Amino acid sequence: MRLFSRSPLDNAVLCLLDESPRHGFAVARELATDEGLAATLRVRRPLVYRAIDDLARAGLVRALREEPGAQGATRTVWGATAAGSRAARAWLDAVVAHPRDARIELLAKFVLRGRRGLGTASLARRQRATFARIAAAQRAERPPAGSGARIVSVWREEALEGMLRALARVERAASRAGAGRGSATRRRQRARRGGRGTKRGVRAA
Numbered sequence: 001m002r003l004f005s006r007s008p009l010d011n012a013v014l015c016l017l018d019e020s021p022r023h024g025f026a027v028a029r030e031l032a033t034d035e036g037l038a039a040t041l042r043v044r045r046p047l048v049y050r051a052i053d054d055l056a057r058a059g060l061v062r063a064l065r066e067e068p069g070a071q072g073a074t075r076t077v078w079g080a081t082a083a084g085s086r087a088a089r090a091w092l093d094a095v096v097a098h099p100r101d102a103r104i105e106l107l108a109k110f111v112l113r114g115r116r117g118l119g120t121a122s123l124a125r126r127q128r129a130t131f132a133r134i135a136a137a138q139r140a141e142r143p144p145a146g147s148g149a150r151i152v153s154v155w156r157e158e159a160l161e162g163m164l165r166a167l168a169r170v171e172r173a174a175s176r177a178g179a180g181r182g183s184a185t186r187r188r189q190r191a192r193r194g195g196r197g198t199k200r201g202v203r204a205a
Contacts, residue, residue: 004058008105009043011091013051014080015112017061018088021079024049025069036111040104052078060084092118095127099134099160102127110170121174128167135160 028048143149
């Protein structure tokens with residue numbers, strides 16, 4: 001029996017059902033209307049239903065209840081199981097193994113992490129380190145000039161360098177945003193402490 005290997009779509013559907021229970025039509029609609037997800041994953045609705053079925057057979061989601069649909073037919077509302085929640089969190093935190101997975105899988109992770117309010121700096125930093133090791137290996141194994149394989153190698157090297165630059169930008173932007181949120185939080189805390197001090201002073205007088 002073939003073990004279930006989750007695709008990027010499977011993982012995106014799992015993450016959405018882990019966010020909140022939904023029926024299949026609502027999952028498909030979210031994938032189509034969320035600006036970041038729509039730019040990353042373009043899928044037909046039947047594939048979403050198939051992904052839910054596969055996740056259910058793997059014990060990662062389960063049917064919670066039935067709801068009436070717009071046309072009278074009932075719709076099944078699905079939610080992540082405890083194992084599904086753990087799998088979703090682990091997937092969101094894991095780097096992708098190969099640069100070819102960056103276009104869909106890595107971008108989907110960034111978008112879905114953003115929906116949850118999770119930071120992206122750590123993932124971008126760890127992903128950049130992974131890709132940097134791959135880039136170094138590619139340079140070390142570069143084919144000789146003039147060979148057909150050299151063209152392929154150059155293409156892959158340039159594509160990977162572009163990903164490394166993009167990840168560095170994502171990391172810097174996320175770090176700045178995190179620092180800004182931290183400063184704002186500290187200002188609010190100081191303001192609250194100052195307000196409490198003023199009130200105590202008034203009462204004492």
